[in-house]
Amino acid sequence: MQNKCYLFDFDSTFIQVEMLEILAEIGLTNHPEKNSRMAAIHEITELAMKGQYSFGESLRERIPLLNLTSAHIEQAIETLKQKITPSFARNIDFFKKNADSIYILSGGFIELIWPIVQAFGLRRDHIFANRFLYDFEGNVLGYDEHNPLAQDQGKVKAAYQLQLQGDILIIGDGYTDYEVKEAGIANTFVAFTENVTRESVVKLADIVVNELEDLFFTCEIPYISKATHQKVLLLENLHPVVAHYFKNQGYEVENLQHALTKDELIKKLEGVSVLGIRSKTEVTKDVIDQCHTLEAIGAFCIGTNQIDLNHCSQKGIAAFNAPFSNTRSVVELAIGEIILLVRRAVAMNNKLFQGQWNKSSQGAHEVRGKTLGIIGYGNIGTQLSIIAEALGMRVIFYDIDDKLPMGNAKACHSLEELLNLADVVSVHVDGRKENHHLINANTFAMMKPGVIFLNLSRGFVVDFDALTKEMASGKIAGVGIDVYPEEPHNSKSEFKTPLQQFENAFITPHIGGSTEEAQQSIGEYVSKNLHAYMADGASLGSVNFPQLYLPSMNYPQRIIHIHKNVPGILAKINGLFAQHECNIEGQFLKTNENIGYVITDLNHQIDDNTLSNLNAIPRTIKVRLLNKSL
Numbered sequence: 001m002q003n004k005c006y007l008f009d010f011d012s013t014f015i016q017v018e019m020l021e022i023l024a025e026i027g028l029t030n031h032p033e034k035n036s037r038m039a040a041i042h043e044i045t046e047l048a049m050k051g052q053y054s055f056g057e058s059l060r061e062r063i064p065l066l067n068l069t070s071a072h073i074e075q076a077i078e079t080l081k082q083k084i085t086p087s088f089a090r091n092i093d094f095f096k097k098n099a100d101s102i103y104i105l106s107g108g109f110i111e112l113i114w115p116i117v118q119a120f121g122l123r124r125d126h127i128f129a130n131r132f133l134y135d136f137e138g139n140v141l142g143y144d145e146h147n148p149l150a151q152d153q154g155k156v157k158a159a160y161q162l163q164l165q166g167d168i169l170i171i172g173d174g175y176t177d178y179e180v181k182e183a184g185i186a187n188t189f190v191a192f193t194e195n196v197t198r199e200s201v202v203k204l205a206d207i208v209v210n211e212l213e214d215l216f217f218t219c220e221i222p223y224i225s226k227a228t229h230q231k232v233l234l235l236e237n238l239h240p241v242v243a244h245y246f247k248n249q250g251y252e253v254e255n256l257q258h259a260l261t262k263d264e265l266i267k268k269l270e271g272v273s274v275l276g277i278r279s280k281t282e283v284t285k286d287v288i289d290q291c292h293t294l295e296a297i298g299a300f301c302i303g304t305n306q307i308d309l310n311h312c313s314q315k316g317i318a319a320f321n322a323p324f325s326n327t328r329s330v331v332e333l334a335i336g337e338i339i340l341l342v343r344r345a346v347a348m349n350n351k352l353f354q355g356q357w358n359k360s361s362q363g364a365h366e367v368r369g370k371t372l373g374i375i376g377y378g379n380i381g382t383q384l385s386i387i388a389e390a391l392g393m394r395v396i397f398y399d400i401d402d403k404l405p406m407g408n409a410k411a412c413h414s415l416e417e418l419l420n421l422a423d424v425v426s427v428h429v430d431g432r433k434e435n436h437h438l439i440n441a442n443t444f445a446m447m448k449p450g451v452i453f454l455n456l457s458r459g460f461v462v463d464f465d466a467l468t469k470e471m472a473s474g475k476i477a478g479v480g481i482d483v484y485p486e487e488p489h490n491s492k493s494e495f496k497t498p499l500q501q502f503e504n505a506f507i508t509p510h511i512g513g514s515t516e517e518a519q520q521s522i523g524e525y526v527s528k529n530l531h532a533y534m535a536d537g538a539s540l541g542s543v544n545f546p547q548l549y550l551p552s553m554n555y556p557q558r559i560i561h562i563h564k565n566v567p568g569i570l571a572k573i574n575g576l577f578a579q580h581e582c583n584i585e586g587q588f589l590k591t592n593e594n595i596g597y598v599i600t601d602l603n604h605q606i607d608d609n610t611l612s613n614l615n616a617i618p619r620t621i622k623v624r625l626l627n628k629s630l
Contacts, residue, residue: 009172010106051175070138087211096121236278239523305431316622325521326513341478347504368392373422376429419446426454441466454480478504546590555601560624
């Protein structure tokens with residue numbers, strides 16, 4: 001089989017954006033011609049990428065528009081580090097393992113490219129790009145126009161000088177990438193469309209891929225070890241990226257679109273190592289006790305109250321969630337509901353569906369100047385605070401913990417104080433038992449007449465009987481509800497709520513985090529953490545284990561010892577290793593109030609007798625063995 005060489009573009013391929021446009025945003029921040037220059041740069045970039053404009057000429061025209069200094073470039077580097085293409089970020093091991101066969105050919109600039117790609121283990125002598133020229137004060141004077149990559153057919157010239165052998169793939173999003181194939185240097189032009197799709201370029205491609213994993217599959221690239229043979233069960237219609245990710249990592253995946261009952265779940269979990277769920281699947285003590293192969297659970301959502309975390313800890317099962325990934329989606333829904341309910345647009349919408357043309361300003365208000373009371377000032381509450389204030393609302397909040405106010409928000413000393421002052425009340429609390437019926441008849445009585453009320457947190461937080469009475473009485477002028485005390489297990493179920501009778505009720509089927517962006521972000525975040533735990537023992541992102549970052553395995557065996565957090569366990573573990581003449585190459589320890597987590601790297605694999613002795617240490621919960629792949 002021919003060896004493969006990979007020639008990667010950088011802008012809109014390795015990163016999600018065009019480098020010069022980010023530089024322009026930064027360099028032109030306070031420039032009076034910012035908008036016109038930005039538009040010109042974007043137009044020239046697009047024409048060049050589509051092959052409708054000379055690349056050399058496009059570079060000569062764009063650089064003088066940037067107004068750059070070396071300080072701007074340093075700022076741009078930090079921005080671009082946050083713009084790495086998701087499928088590249090989640091496949092960093094591919095780049096590290098194939099660094100000798102990977103090259104970057106870019107019309108961008110080495111000053112920005114190298115600080116980003118070096119984290120991927122790539123070789124500096126495999127990066128080919130342009131370079132800025134500076135004066136003594138650090139101002140950008142221009143660029144090296146003698147560099148082949150600053151000229152027309154620049155990638156062709158650079159690739160030709162490499163004199164590469166084997167099966168050569170050029171992967172990128174622009175016409176200049178196709179030119180390398182057209183010149184006969186590359187065997188295959190792969191149009192990469194994860195960030196941008198240019199139809200004129202796609203038509204020229206031998207292969208079109210939407211993410212890096214598609215390239216691996218299509219070209220049969222052996223980029224990972226397929227030796228895990230572990231089973232993953234995914235439920236509740238998780239984003240496709242989740243199943244894709246685990247399959248790429250060599251797991252056997254069963255992917256179901258709905259939740260399961262307790263008995264169905266127990267049956268399905270036979271032989272399963274990793275379970276992925278959302279909010280509908282209940283992982284109870286009974287389920288955990290009957291699933292002896294289960295190592296980790298991923299809640300692809302914020303809440304974990306559907307999982308018996310305490311019992312998971314007692315059985316040595318790590319649980320993970322995504323506390324931040326859908327924050328923006330929930331906040332945007334809340335903002336939309338606030339505006340529509342305060343404006344009575346929801347009621348007007350419902351009347352039109354009934355054939356009533358009721359054009360009236362009565363009861364309709366602007367949100368500007370209104371007081372928003374946020375109950376629960378966590379990740380969602382704080383971001384809602386910032387956006388609401390930008391709309392002109394006065395923001396007050398109440399939280400049982402001391403929280404730093406964002407912007408001009410004011411903390412209330414009691415829930416009663418907040419409810420007495422707020423024109424709009426929005427609840428964003430967690431799933432702890434103490435929050436059951438936090439909002440009830442008594443708290444509704446504390447609210448102002450004509451209040452707008454939202455709950456996008458947990459269904460059991462609100463007493464629905466009390467809410468219905470307050471809506472019927474007119475005390476509450478409008479309600480936005482996304483979560484309910486009881487919710488169907490699948491999307492085809494019929495659903496009824498007494499709130500359906502009210503015209504100014506905005507009710508949604510638990511979709512606060514249900515955007516494509518949020519679900520993909522959640523899928524990527526939780527999947528990576530689950531795999532890191534299974535492959536290396538890393539517990540970052542776990543909600544019930546001590547949080548421990550671990551390096552990749554560099555020794556023959558890693559021993560993971562999970563035990564109750566009592567004194568003396570580490571001494572017993574190390575005494576046992578000494579007794580069996582096991583040389584420790586590295587050791588990591590962290591504890592929480594319940595669990596002790598010890599990871600030991602050894603220079604050889606232990607025998608069954610040593611393993612039995614490790615399991616026999618008093619208060620041991622579980623011992624896991626991870627062997628380094630050859």
